[in-house]
Amino acid sequence: MSVETVESSAGPTPRKGISILFGLTLVGLLLFLWLLLGFATNSFWTPNNISNLLRQGAMTAILAVGQTFVIITAGIDLSVGAVVGFTSVIVAWLLAAGVPLWLALIATLAIGVLIGAFHAFGIVRMGLPAFIITLATLTSLRGIGLLITNGSTISITNEAFTNFSRADFLGVPSLFWMVIVVAVPAYIFLHLSRFGRYLFAVGSNAEAARLSGVNVNRTTYLAYILSSTCAAFVGLLLASRIGIGNATQAEGWELQAIASSVIGGTSLFGAVGSVHGPLLGAFILATINNGANLLNVNSFWQRIITGLLIIVIVYFDQLRRRGER
Amino acid sequence: MIGLQEVGHRHELRTPAGHPVPKGEPILELHSLRKNYGAVEALKPATMTFLSGEVHAIVGENGAGKSTLIKLLTGVITRTAGEILWCGEPVQLANPNEAISRGINAVHQEVVLCPHLSVAANMFLGDEMNRRGLMRKRAMTDAAQGVLDDLGFNLPAGAVLGSLTIGQQQLVATARAAMRGTQFLIFDEPTAYLTRQESEQLFRLIRRLQSEGVTIVYISHRLEEVFELADRVSVLRDGTHVGTRATGETNEAELIALMINRTIEQIYHKEHFTAGETLVETRGLSGPGFADVSLTVKAGEIVGLYGLIGAGRSEFALGLYGRHRLSAGEVFWQGSKVEIDSERKAMELGIALAPESRRDQGLCLNLPIGLNINLPVFRKLTRGLTINRAAEAANADRQIRDLKIKTPSRRVLASAMSGGNQQKIVIGKWLSHGAKLFIFDEPTVGVDVGTKAEIYRLFARLLEKGAGIILISSYLPEVYELSDRLHVFRQGRLVGSHGYRTASHEEVLAQAIGA
Structure with a gap:
């Protein structure tokens, strides 16, 4: 004990400073990648490619923000990729059945809410580990989606819907605007509202949070519902982008989302995370994929590079935390 | 050997x-x-x-x-x-x-x-x-x-x-x-x-x-x-x-x-205040780990609960605080019957609990001191959608200053603090909440003599303001010297009740052990 007291009176750098520093490191990495690709290729800094990059990163970014809420509570949501595929089927199916667009959108998002509520129900009421319940819905949702479509895809003929993903606003792809539409409220929620503080408290020590009057169950519901709703939203964006509903789409996106979140400084042990971190993480991953395509690197390498990047970044993060102690 | x-x-x-x-x-x-x-x-x-x-x-x-x-x-x-x-x-x-x-x-x-x-x-x-x-x-x-x-x-x-x-x-x-x-x-x-x-x-x-x-x-x-x-x-x-x-x-x-x-x-700093109104009264309260506990706590007094670990004192406290479901008995708060079915309910009535284990129940160790202190009062610190950040900082800094928590900043993680300072954070959580009844469960375990004395003086300050205290301790001299009334627990039940220093150490101990 004595050692710790002495250290603390010496003044460990306040946490906020470090997190800003870490954020800047990520920004630096992103800029470095962009500069590098700008020199290495002729096509990187073309408006077309930048739009493409922003579109690519947008969907992972939104998933990663939702995922981060869950990881901060020391949970995990493995189902987000399956939810994306499943909700793309739902919206295509509803549109094919002649449901008005606005209603189809709301209904699809509502399905996202329900899936999240089911996850939280399994965790809170049935006492299942988050890993298990979300793994179960990962496989089941893809099954249900395939049953609905009988294994095929549903085409979307609603042009207002499919044009959305190709549209630009102020020269920026609409898909990227959607990141901002999600990120700004997410930032307010996580960093400025008391519910954000509760997420951190539950992730750090649920019992202490409970005894401090925090409704732990409600906070858990909130986290999983937000994650699934973000995934359903991405399902809409994906359906708009590819013009079909297909339950096998977005395979492995849950790992992309978790990787983005972790690269962005979220701790899988809970209680550490931000909104800007996963956004940067998602665009770093998108840049690597985009650059690898431009450089004609075998796409299999992209996976290997992503894996290595996760190890390096999380390792440096560990070193930083150790230094803090 | x-x-x-x-x-x-x-x-x-x-x-x-x-x-x-x-x-x-x-x-x-x-x-x-x-x-x-x-x-x-x-x-x-x-x-x-x-x-x-x-x-x-x-x-x-x-x-x-x-x-x-x-x-x-x-x-x-x-x-x-x-x-x-x-x-x-x-x-x-x-x-x-x-x-x-x-x-x-x-x-x-x-x-x-x-x-x-x-x-x-x-x-x-x-x-x-x-x-x-x-x-x-x-x-x-x-x-x-x-x-x-x-x-x-x-x-x-x-x-x-x-x-x-x-x-x-x-x-x-x-x-x-x-x-x-x-x-x-x-x-x-x-x-x-x-x-x-x-x-x-x-x-x-x-x-x-x-x-x-x-x-x-x-x-x-x-x-x-x-x-x-x-x-x-x-x-x-x-x-x-x-x-x-x-x-x-x-x-x-x-x-x-x-x-x-x-x-x-x-060190054992005991000030006597005139007991005021009855804050809480339990009648035949039973729950997991305790049965048939009837006691009252008045404003301005310390009620000590002594017993061996596992005798039901902490369980009683958690039951009264709404953490565990009660199976029988009644609770009266300032004279009227209440159902405390959640921690939130207990807090709203004006009950605060500094639990037994700082590490498992008291603190979010890998979060900043400030967040820990403010955790029970974020609702009060919220204006509209967001937290009033100035008020949040001010409240944390005030508790750090008042309780003399040795830290350069409210942003330091609670895990970096020594046992005594961690205990002060746990206590600090409740001072801004405006509670009337404070339950302190083993507040001085792993705490040095100097900090102990500070905590006891804090008790006096709370009593002076009209609060009541339930003090749970396994350390006999502490409950003995500080309690206006001392209840002894054994196997989940009250087996003895004494006034200030009216029983001998041996008597109290014998009741606790069942000798």
């Missing part, structure tokens, strides 16, 4: 061959031992001698350098300067393995074993009995049981460690160290979580190890234990070794003076 040695001798001890240190001769000498963390001196040049076969107590407030000293001796950290002589020869103690192989072991306050493994597996952890690469589980369980029986611990070697109480786990940790052929054994506040019987067992073990020639270093906040066990006692203050005394030639008052420069009368 009968029994112990059979198992323990499998270790080759790296003592200088041929000449064991005779009893009473220096076995471990520290010359100008120093440890710096950056610019901070955690241990100022310390020169101390430990004699073979003695029980040497080390006392000091939190932050005095005790943990640093232990870590240096067990090889967890390495010294900045100075010399360590083991059996007269200079040694490095560069890593924990070197310390263990020389026969230096430590039993820590927080049990650092694997809760999912059996008692026997834990005792043999890292040193399992093998035959052709396969573990001899049966033989290990038998050997472990032999050691436990021999030590007089009534513990099953086959049980899963996590199913035992913390106190029992501590005994297992001690048996583990004893079994490993230890020559020099350091106890870091071993009784903090032990019941009285468990403490007695531990003391018997310590005396026995001593009689077998083991040198014991005993670190404790409880001075009465120091006088019961130790031959000599060293005092640390602010990283400085301020003196060593033979226990026969000193007294509690002198030690406290050395530790904090304050007298004993200033």
Whole structure:
């Protein structure tokens, strides 16, 4: 004990400073990648490619923000990729059945809410580990989606819907605007509202949070519902982008989302995370994929590079935390 | 070492061959031992001698350098300067393995074993009995049981460690160290979580190890234990070794003076206030772990709940606080009947709970101090959608200042704080909440004398403002000296109630034990 007291009176750098520093490191990495690709290729800094990059990163970014809420509570949501595929089927199916667009959108998002509520129900009421319940819905949702479509895809003929993903606003792809539409409220929620503080408290020590009057169950519901709703939203964006509903789409996106979140400084042990971190993480991953395509690197390498990047970044993060102690 | 040695001798001890240190001769000498963390001196040049076969107590407030000293001796950290002589020869103690192989072991306050493994597996952890690469589980369980029986611990070697109480786990940790052929054994506040019987067992073990020639270093906040066990006692203050005394030639008052420069009368600080209205009354309250508890708490008074660990005091507190479902009985809050079915409900009535375990129940350790302090009051700090950040900072800073929490900033993680400062954070959580009834469950476990005195003075401040206090403690002098009314728990029931100092220590103790 004595050692710790002495250290603390010496003044460990306040946490906020470090997190800003870490954020800047990520920004630096992103800029470095962009500069590098700008020199290495002729096509990187073309408006077309930048739009493409922003579109690519947008969907992972939104998933990663939702995922981060869950990881901060020391949970995990493995189902987000399956939810994306499943909700793309739902919206295509509803549109094919002649449901008005606005209603189809709301209904699809509502399905996202329900899936999240089911996850939280399994965790809170049935006492299942988050890993298990979300793994179960990962496989089941893809099954249900395939049953609905009988294994095929549903085409979307609603042009207002499919044009959305190709549209630009102020020269920026609409898909990227959607990141901002999600990120700004997410930032307010996580960093400025008391519910954000509760997420951190539950992730750090649920019992202490409970005894401090925090409704732990409600906070858990909130986290999983937000994650699934973000995934359903991405399902809409994906359906708009590819013009079909297909339950096998977005395979492995849950790992992309978790990787983005972790690269962005979220701790899988809970209680550490931000909104800007996963956004940067998602665009770093998108840049690597985009650059690898431009450089004609075998796409299999992209996976290997992503894996290595996760190890390096999380390792440096560990070193930083150790230094803090 | 009968029994112990059979198992323990499998270790080759790296003592200088041929000449064991005779009893009473220096076995471990520290010359100008120093440890710096950056610019901070955690241990100022310390020169101390430990004699073979003695029980040497080390006392000091939190932050005095005790943990640093232990870590240096067990090889967890390495010294900045100075010399360590083991059996007269200079040694490095560069890593924990070197310390263990020389026969230096430590039993820590927080049990650092694997809760999912059996008692026997834990005792043999890292040193399992093998035959052709396969573990001899049966033989290990038998050997472990032999050691436990021999030590007089009534513990099953086959049980899963996590199913035992913390106190029992501590005994297992001690048996583990004893079994490993230890020559020099350091106890870091071993009784903090032990019941009285468990403490007695531990003391018997310590005396026995001593009689077998083991040198014991005993670190404790409880001075009465120091006088019961130790031959000599060293005092640390602010990283400085301020003196060593033979226990026969000193007294509690002198030690406290050395530790904090304050007298004993200033520690148990009892002010009497006129009792006001009845805040809470329970009638026949029953729930998990307690039954038929009827008591009242008035404004301006401290109601003490004494009993052994597991006697139902904490369970009663958690029940009253809405953490556990009540099975029978009624609660009246300021005269009207209430149903407390959630923690939130209890808080809204004006009940605050500083729970028993800081680490498991009290704090979000890897979050900042400020967030911990504000956790119960974020609702109040919210304006519209968002938290009023200025008010959030102001509230945290005010508690840090008022409670003298030693931290450079509210942004420092709670885990970086010492036990006493952590306890202050737990208390600080509730001061801004505006509670009327404060339940303090073991508020001074692992807290140094100086901080204890601060906490007791804080009690007086709360009473003065018209609050009532339920004080739960396993430390009799504390509840005895501070309580206006003292209730004794045994096996989940109230077995005795006394006024301020109306019963003797022995009477209260007998009721608690059921003698």
